[in-house]
Amino acid sequence: MTYDALSRRPTSGSSAATHESEDELYLEDVALQDIATRFGTPCYVYSRAVIEQNFLAYRDALADHPHLVCYAVKANSNLAVLNVLARLGAGFDIVSVGELERVLLAGGDASRVVFSGVGKQRYEIERCLQAGIHCFNVESDTELALIQQVASDLDRPANISLRVNPDVDANTHPYISTGLKENKFGVPIDTALDLYQRAAQMSHLRIVGVDCHIGSQLTDTSPFLDALARVLALVDELAAVGINIEHLDLGGGLGVIYDKETPPTVAQYISQVREQLGDRKLTLMFEPGRSIVANAGVFLTRVELIKETPDKNFAIVDGAMNDLIRPALYQAYQGIEPVISKNTPAATYDVVGPVCETGDFLGKDRELAIAAGDLLVVRSSGAYGFVMSSNYNSRPRPPEVMVDSSDAWLVRARESFADLVRGETLLPQL
Numbered sequence: 001m002t003y004d005a006l007s008r009r010p011t012s013g014s015s016a017a018t019h020e021s022e023d024e025l026y027l028e029d030v031a032l033q034d035i036a037t038r039f040g041t042p043c044y045v046y047s048r049a050v051i052e053q054n055f056l057a058y059r060d061a062l063a064d065h066p067h068l069v070c071y072a073v074k075a076n077s078n079l080a081v082l083n084v085l086a087r088l089g090a091g092f093d094i095v096s097v098g099e100l101e102r103v104l105l106a107g108g109d110a111s112r113v114v115f116s117g118v119g120k121q122r123y124e125i126e127r128c129l130q131a132g133i134h135c136f137n138v139e140s141d142t143e144l145a146l147i148q149q150v151a152s153d154l155d156r157p158a159n160i161s162l163r164v165n166p167d168v169d170a171n172t173h174p175y176i177s178t179g180l181k182e183n184k185f186g187v188p189i190d191t192a193l194d195l196y197q198r199a200a201q202m203s204h205l206r207i208v209g210v211d212c213h214i215g216s217q218l219t220d221t222s223p224f225l226d227a228l229a230r231v232l233a234l235v236d237e238l239a240a241v242g243i244n245i246e247h248l249d250l251g252g253g254l255g256v257i258y259d260k261e262t263p264p265t266v267a268q269y270i271s272q273v274r275e276q277l278g279d280r281k282l283t284l285m286f287e288p289g290r291s292i293v294a295n296a297g298v299f300l301t302r303v304e305l306i307k308e309t310p311d312k313n314f315a316i317v318d319g320a321m322n323d324l325i326r327p328a329l330y331q332a333y334q335g336i337e338p339v340i341s342k343n344t345p346a347a348t349y350d351v352v353g354p355v356c357e358t359g360d361f362l363g364k365d366r367e368l369a370i371a372a373g374d375l376l377v378v379r380s381s382g383a384y385g386f387v388m389s390s391n392y393n394s395r396p397r398p399p400e401v402m403v404d405s406s407d408a409w410l411v412r413a414r415e416s417f418a419d420l421v422r423g424e425t426l427l428p429q430l
């Protein structure tokens with residue numbers, strides 16, 4: 001089980017005159033209050049221990065079965081996060097060449113990288129071939145032809161697997177469903193045999209695997225197992241025509257607990273996959289993102305002011321949708337609580353940022369005992385948090401901090417105004 005590195009401990013030397021503090025939140029052995037004092041707010045904070053534990057859960061569950069766990073870089077691409085995983089021997093799933101450069105800079109091994117995504121460009125394919133990545137997860141016939149062309153131009157064979165679209169409903173938010181036939185991802189599974197046979201004829205392609213990724217935040221194993229059954233049927237059809245697959249990549253997508261979800265544990269999920277696989281000699285690959293980092297991170301924000309209207313109470317905080325867009329984009333729920341708990345009466349608030357959009361909220365209708373100046377933690381912010389942040393409203397992006405036992409390290413500095421306008425120029429005076 002994933003342990004929650006957040007804990008409440010008695011507040012040391014509480015001397016607030018107006019209220020009596022009870023306890024305060026720690027991430028590992030660091031008080032979040034101290035992080036806010038040192039690095040300011042808003043701010044992302046990650047736990048090294050939780051990242052490691054979540055990654056090791058995959059490795060432990062796969063145990064003696066041949067495997068490669070490729071962390072999905074897009075979930076959180078901070079170099080320190082990638083480095084923590086690289087030190088454990090992780091592979092990486094990338095969706096752009098920028099992510100490859102990050103992996104390499106963080107000490108990751110190119111031979112454990114898989115490249116997914118529907119729009120791989122020629123220069124990206126070239127760079128990946130030069131770096132010697134493990135495999136391209138090919139998403140269309142045109143892309144297959146492009147990879148063959150680039151590989152032949154460079155005279156470097158490309159390892160490929162086809163990302164098949166098994167047409168299963170992941171029962172998740174429509175924006176993060178990827179394995180339905182109307183989605184842009186992958187090749188329809190009933191056309192895959194034909195495409196594999198064409199790939200087998202191409203001079204610079206080496207078929208190594210079959211891949212699928214059906215969506216994100218899945219809280220039930222049945223869509224995964226349905227997809228697996230369809231993919232295994234394809235593997236058998238391929239074997240019958242003499243195309244032998246080395247690995248099966250089941251993508252990412254395992255859900256986490258944000259609120260009251262009850263996702264399977266990594267161990268439960270993997271054991272069901274291994275059971276369905278039987279004694280087939282396929283290497284198992286996974287591309288987990290969210291299940292590694294979501295609950296390893298929090299977002300810290302401070303209440304700027306309380307605004308009461310006849311209809312609603314608003315807690316206006318210094319963090320906003322440009323920093324953390326999941327609530328606005330996916331109507332995602334993330335837990336919000338005060339860092340220091342108080343014995344004052346609670347009220348119901350919409351927790352909103354200063355951005356000029358009605359969609360700018362971090363949480364709605366939350367019961368909170370808070371006042372202006374209080375520090376809030378937004379839980380489960382380690383995945384699709386900072387990486388989706390923007391400078392909308394000319395807001396500098398927040399810093400990222402990694403906690404390791406009782407140490408806290410700044411792993412990305414807060415942006416400055418100079419960062420915001422870097423690269424911009426005025427028109428010349430004519």
Ligand SMILES: *Cc1c(COP(=O)(O)O)cnc(C)c1O
Nearest residue numbers: 072116216252253287288289290
């Ligand atoms: C986003 C993505 C992942 C990671 O998904 P999670 O839900 O974060 O585990 C894995 N593989 C591919 C191809 C993706 O697009």
